[in-house]
Amino acid sequence: MLHDSKSRDDLDILKNKINDISAFFEKTLFSTDKRPLVGWFCTYTPEELIVAGGFIPVRIFGRKKIIKSESYFPINFCPYIKSSWESLLSGADNLKAVIFTNSCDGMRRFFDTANKYLKDTPSYLLDVPHLRGVDSIDFFANNLNNMKRFIENLNGKKISNKEIKNAIILINKKRKLLKKYSQISTKLPELISISSYFKVMELSMISAPEIFTDDLERYIKFIREADTENMTNLQPNYENTPGIMIIGNFITEEKLWGMLSTMNLKLASDDLCISSRYFEKQIELGDDSDFLNLTAERYLNKPQCMRMADLGLKLKEIENNIIKNNIEGVIFISLKFCDTMLYSFPLLKQKLNDLGIPALYLEIEYNNFSEGQLKTRVQAFLEML
Amino acid sequence: MYTCGIDVGSVSTKVVILGKKDNKIASYVIASTGSNSKNAAIKALDDSLKKAGLTDNEIEATVTTGYGRINIPFADQNITEISCHARGAISLFPDLKTVIDIGGQDSKVIKLKDGKPIDFLMNDKCAAGTGRFLEVMARAMEINIEQFAPIFIKTNDKVDITSTCTVFAESEIVSLIGQGIDKNKIIKGLIYSIADKITSMVGRVGLDEPVCMTGGVAKNLGVVKALEENLGIKINIPDEPQITGALGAAYLAQNLH
Amino acid sequence: MGIKDKLKTGVQRNLNQKYIRRLLDIIAKKPVLFAYGSTFSSLSDKYLNIFTIKSLRNAYTDNNHPVGYGSLFLPYEMFHALGITPFLPEVMAGFTAGLGLATQTLKEASSNWYSQDLCTFHRSASGAVELDVFPKPDFVITTNLACDAAQKSFYIHSVKYNIEKNFYLIDVPYEYSKESILYLTGQIKNICMDISSKSGIKLATSKFKEVISLSNEFRKWAIKVNNLRKTLTNYPPYYNGLNFILPFHGLAGTREAVILYNQMYKELKKYLDKEEKEKSGKNKSLKRILWLHLKPYYKNEIFNILERENCRVVFEEINYIYWPELDPERPFESLAKKMLSHFLAGRIDNRINVILKAARDYKIDGAILFSHWGCRQSNGGARIIKDSLNKLNIPTLVLDGDCVDQNNSSQGQVKTRLQGFVEILNS
């Protein structure tokens, strides 16, 4: 296809601009918000309660080279946990407290370890049921109440119903914007790189939500306006590229995203705990003022993580996404030694076979893989499609 | 009279003949273990006797250690490398608290109290963090392993080696070389990856000074330096670290009769 | 060739359900069963094996009893009250190791995309399910108590047999609290009701009461056994406390469990009496070992080495009676409390408390934590366990290996570690 070179140049300039995340999110990155930070790990942790307590919720990404941490855990143990422990040990995050969940065996032992060897930072474990249903929601709501009390004790300040409600509104807004952004980037793969997409996702979990939502709102507006100028029509390349879905756990591999960004692929859907499983589904504020119950309801009914009991439901969710988004290939990436994730693959593989969708299976260390090898595998997979 | 310690390791067999009165090493031998550990032990012992000008009648007791410790016919007792390396190291540095032995297929961290082992840790089933790992990598790069230390010292930069598994690390190195990356930097990276492995093992048992390093890999001053850097301490190295286990075995043989 | 070896080579060659069923039919006949039982040198082992065969035969034969797959740590009292024959795939995975079938089953699991790093108890069981070696279940019941693996692999079993609708997870909360008891009691009750209505077997109160009483009776004898072992050092040949997982869990609430633990008590008491009489011969230099987690179920040298080195496993953490007496009037709540009392639920402190108590009660000289490759929940706590025991100056060996896959560790390394550990105990 032929394009005149002027628009081509314009497109490149626009592309560079849109993918310059640090420029758009300057306020977020250089935030002057002085509220103390409370760390969290798992998407079943309601940030709402942390915000309501007057703290900034920050997800712990680890990203530290595992050295000291290695002597606390066995070799064959979740690398995300190890690298998060490294960062907790280093005190780099300057956290007021840390909220764990009983998401998996690894996390339970992580909590024990933090409790034992990190005495200066208070930690709390939120018990999240594995089942859905009314009883589970009631039970979970009661646990949320305990968590609320833990947060209140951190600064000796009671959390009011009003504060919870405001926090819910704020985080709802964040989720809504993230979802919108996700839809846009699926539609405009040419303009928004995979790296940028995940960078924004990460920022959404480690920043003061008020500032972040402001920045994101402006960012989305900018992309929308650029899009109405029909710049994207200039590059129809992506129309024939296969739509890929990535399914995984805590996958935040910058190198991988960078690599995928340079390849000819369209990320048409994802099921990761750093994107869709985080922002899908809102807390439905109606007449009911039992906010903890509403929160419990949202978290237990959001797109579920592999840890939940009903794997069948999870497979159904994935199947729906595959059909809805015209997925032609699935990349399954699991951090090594993540049992719940690894156990989901035998059935998922069967399902994908039935649907005639090829899958690439990857087990990786955390932020630590040899690029050459991975590249060959991903490239070969794309060639196969 | 004399006692004898034989350390039949997975890579090399070491013999030490020790004077009973003066505790002086009469002779020692380091030989390759090869495929028949029994023969290797017999041959190394013969060589050592010859070197010292002794006959086997003058050996009062023999203790064997190392992987091949069990089927040696003339041994009076077999004792694990853990006790032997500890005993050997203590004879050289009396108030040691930690011994790190890195051999061909095993690395061990031994914790001592009053000169006796109270805890120890061995590497997991994979060979990462052992001498063999380094040997395989040296072969992949077509460099003699004895070159590692000088290269480590003269090179400033390193390339991170991400794979800890021998097989993957080898292919990673091949691909790094393919990318035209300086071999020296790769070697430096390799040495750090070994040192990181050992550092975490030391962390598991808890670091207690003074520390001594034994086994053949202690001859690789690059590994020693990287480890000292990681742990932030100075490490004692025997003049001939590879024979420490055999030396300890010879000392333990003194208690036998 | 003895009867045991014949059995072994027989199944190795004919790894299919039909053969196993035929075999069980033959052995379970009275005279053969007794002949088989008498090949075991200890009374405890004899009863263990007889009851195991009987229980397996029930599961493998088509009769009126529905078969329920169950994971470890379930309150099997509910199975027996509901008239469901329990079948424990994890225990069976141990058998696949013992019978030399694990290479086959594990290979099958791998080709069905079970990652190499998953717990081999589950991988081997999944392989056996894929190979269609296990009896077809009517219900699949599991729990997240202790570890994540069971709830996942059991769900896959239910899909395999097309009975997802009959899959039940008992979700055990993290903490022992009023709310947790309520939540859990509700679940157990609902599941029992659901199964009862599906199977058409009425859940009679009187039956439940009887089962609960039997469970209490078993508990009583098991406690007596444990108390005896505080001083016992000489055991019947081949006795190993890590072999009784099936009766301890799967048969809780049956007469068999009562008989077995009662016989075990009598047998061990005889040994103790003899020991006390021959006080002079008491083995003073014997090292008393506490065993943590499970052991390899294939042929291995570990316990022979310990024996040779004059060490004796005097207690295993898994035999600790962790639950209070059950209340026959409140069966569901009692079973909920039983589950919530387990030391592998919740914080590691629960486990540490049991370990430290055992260390004191059994006057141990050292502890061995068998670090089964795929077991996150246990190995993830190894550092804390070791540090806690070290505070009491009790040396602890973390012994790497695999309970089912014999190709996942080297005998040489195991030997060096054990011997090195014994040298420390003796120094």
Ligand SMILES: Nc1ncnc2c1ncn2[C@@H]1O[C@H](COP(=O)(O)OP(=O)(O)OP(=O)(O)O)[C@@H](O)[C@H]1O
């Ligand atoms: N001069 C040297 N320079 C560098 N490395 C050396 C040198 N000599 C030996 N080595 C290293 O030492 C290793 C052998 O050490 P050692 O003899 O202690 O092992 P081993 O006792 O046979 O093995 P193990 O104790 O694991 O059974 C070799 O693999 C090699 O990496």
Ligand code: SF4
């Ligand atoms: S990645 Fe898996 S193992 Fe790691 S914390 Fe998350 S759920 Fe647990």
Ligand code: SF4
């Ligand atoms: S060994 Fe560990 S991972 Fe395996 S079933 Fe038992 S508790 Fe679970």
Ligand SMILES: [Mg+2]
């Ligand atoms: Mg050696």
